[in-house]
Amino acid sequence: MLVGGALALCAVALVVRAVDLQLVDNAFYQRKADARFLREVPIPTSRGMITDRNGEPLAVSSPVESLWANPQELANNPAAVARLAEATDLPVDYLTRYISQRREKEFMYVPRHRRINPAVAQKILALRIPGVFSQREFRRFYPQGEAVSHVLGFTNVDDRGQEGVELAFDEWLSGTPGAQKVIRDRHGRIVEHVDLVRPAEPGRDLVLSIDRRIQFLAYRELKRTLLETGAGSGSVVILDVATGEVLAMANLPSYNNNKVSGLNRDAYRNRAVTDLLEPGSTMKPLTVAAALEAGVITPATRFDTNPGWIANGRYRTSDFKNYGVLDTTGIITKSSNVGVSKIVKLLPDRDFDAFLRRFGYGASTGSGFPGEAAGIFPTPESWYGTTKQTLSYGYGISVTPLQIARAYATLGNHGRAVTPTFVKGGHSGESQQVLDPRVAAEVMRMMQTVTEPGGTATRAAILGYHVAGKTGTARKSAGGGYSRRYIAYFAGLVPVERPRFAVTVVINDPDPSGGGSTYGGGWVSAPLFARVMEGALRLMDVPPDDIETWLAAQAVEEAKRAKAHAAATPRTTASAGSLAEAAQ
Incomplete structure (x- = not known):
């Protein structure tokens, strides 16, 4: 009876305790249990895709795995640390020290194993190392690599934009991670999905104005030009004239944004929007336009450029050679520094300043690209005796290649x-x-003569199309003066009748050892323009506006082929006869 009574009391105590746990203090103990095993974990989401204007992918997000571990569990298990070090090819002492520094935490990423190939992660997880887990994340992939890297930029390890379009449109492209409540066991494994707190929202896609095909053409030809000329760097900008859309923007040196490191950060710079350069003779059409608008000259106004130079303070402003008497069009055709210096003298300082600022010089273009430079354009109050003269042919002002392209x-x-x-x-x-x-139409006709026989950029001519453009060869400033190193420019528009493309080519520091004009814009930059535009005009189905020249060239080629065929026919017959004799 004593034992039975004791057991009965124990049973009653158990029932009372059960009632207390399940009914009276249920909420309190449920919170305690949840605190130990219920967790709210994020649901990863993908970043929006970036495509070119034709829907071709330029940046996509692919699923990856990130290994993480519980330092508290690993810190007391040297054997597990050794197994993890062997599986991840990490030194044991390094991993042990890394874990011990975080032993008060419950979460850490395994070093060098964040955003890795899912197959590699599963291979490590298959070893069932205590306290080691993985979580799904997304990593950016850029199919076009370095050809478009300066425009796109890249993301960091947390998938946030760091440069270029990725940074400018980070909020648009970034998705909103979801969240869910799960129950984990004491090993950290999820054993039950309790509730969806909020669903994941993927980032929004972005369609760029870039045409992947034209971009590749520009990048390929820029690389070819730098190899041929020994230049240090270069940029190409191609705009749609009517809409201002950037169809291509290529720079060299470049980098692979699929594998970004902390080395050579200078290559990450988008030189077309950040680098400031003196535009040289690409300024001359604007100077002429300002004078035409003011009514102080006409296209036929004549200027005496003898003896091929004009005083410029203590120095001289010189032409490539003495061109004698030139009309306004001839000044553009021959790129006469003396002629344009005489033109700008006819303009008041403030009028010339205001005109250039209307074309966007001295201010950002408003493209929204991160880090875009506004340029350096001194106000008339700071001009001295020859400032306006040097401005007329592109010295004393600093602009970006994008600003030049926009002006043209x-x-x-x-x-x-x-x-x-x-x-x-x-x-x-x-x-x-x-x-x-x-x-504007008058200046376009003047610039057309630059690419025709007698102009400075005949190598920019494109068969079947009228091309308007202007070369530039600017000395690089150095130590308060100018060195014997150069920047070669060509800025052009095509076709002249209904311009579709505005292009700026900048080749920085071509090798001048060839002498003569081999480092000038007409020799270095103009051919690059022609090669890129030949492909772009064909890709965009732009009809030719110079059918006569095209037909004449076709007739010449046909005549050459006919002559070659006629000349080859007798030799072929004689050869056949010789073979027959040999056979007999």
Whole structure:
């Protein structure tokens, strides 16, 4: 009876305790249990895809795995640390020290094993090392690699944009991670999915104005030019004249944004929007346009450039050679520094300053690209005796290649300035009339002579198309003066009748050892322009505007082929006879 009574009391105590746990203090103990085993874990989401204007992928997010571990569990298990070190090819002492520094925490990423190939992660997890787990993440992949890296930029280990479009549109491209409640066992493994707190929202896709095909053409030809000329760097910018859309923007040196390291960070810079350069003779069409608008000259106004130089303070402003008497068009055709210096003297300082600023010099283009430079353009108050003269042919002012391309696009767009954009359809429709369309057309006709026989850029000519452009060869500043190193430019528009493309080519520091004009814009940059535009015009189905020249060239080629065929026919017959004799 004593034993039975004791057992009965124990049974009653158990029932009372059960009632207390299950009914009276249920909520308290449920919270305690949840604190130990219920966790809210993130649901990873992918970043939005970036495509070119034709829907070709430029940046995509692919699923990867990240290994993580519980330092508290590993710190007391040297054998598990050794197995993990062997599986991950990490030194045991390094991994032991790494874990001990975080032993108060419950989470850490395994060193060098974040965002790795899922197959590699599963191979390590298959070893069932205590306290080691993985989680799903996403990693950016760029199919075009270094050809588009300066435009796209890259993301960091947390999938946040760090450069280029990835940074500029980070909020748009970034998704919103979801969250769910799960129950983990004492080993950290998920044993039950309790509740969905919020669903994951993937990032939004972005369609760029870039045409992948034209971009590759520009990058390929830029690399070829740098190899041929021994230049240190270069940039190519191609704009759609009517919309301001950036169709291509290539720079060298470049980098592979699929594998970004901390080395050679100078290569990450998008030189087309960040580097400031003196534009040289690409400024001359704008100087002439300012004078035409002011009514102080006409295309036929004549200027005496003898003896091929003009005083410039203590120095001289010189031409390549003495061109004698030139009209306004001839000054553009021959790129006469003396002629344009005489033109700018006819303009008041403030009028010339205001005109160049209307074309965007001295201010950012508004493209929204991270790190875009506004340029350096001194106000008239700081000008001294020869400042206006040197400005007329592109010295004493610093601009970006994108600013030059925009200024030329304005000339080709009948004097209407449009803000450049990297997004397809990103043009708001707003534009500003900064130049009389009649004056813009006159300047275009003058620039056309630059690429025709007698001009400085005949190597920029494209069969079947009229090309308007301007060369530039600017000395590089060094130590308060100018060195014997150069920047070679060509800025052009094609086709002249209805301009579709505005292009700026900048080749920095070509090797001048060839002497003569082998380092000039007409020799170095103009051929690159022609090769890229030949492909772009064909890819974009732009109809030719110079059918006569094309037909004449076809007739010449046909005549050459016929002559070659006629000359080869007798030799072929004699050869056949010789073979017959040999056979007999």
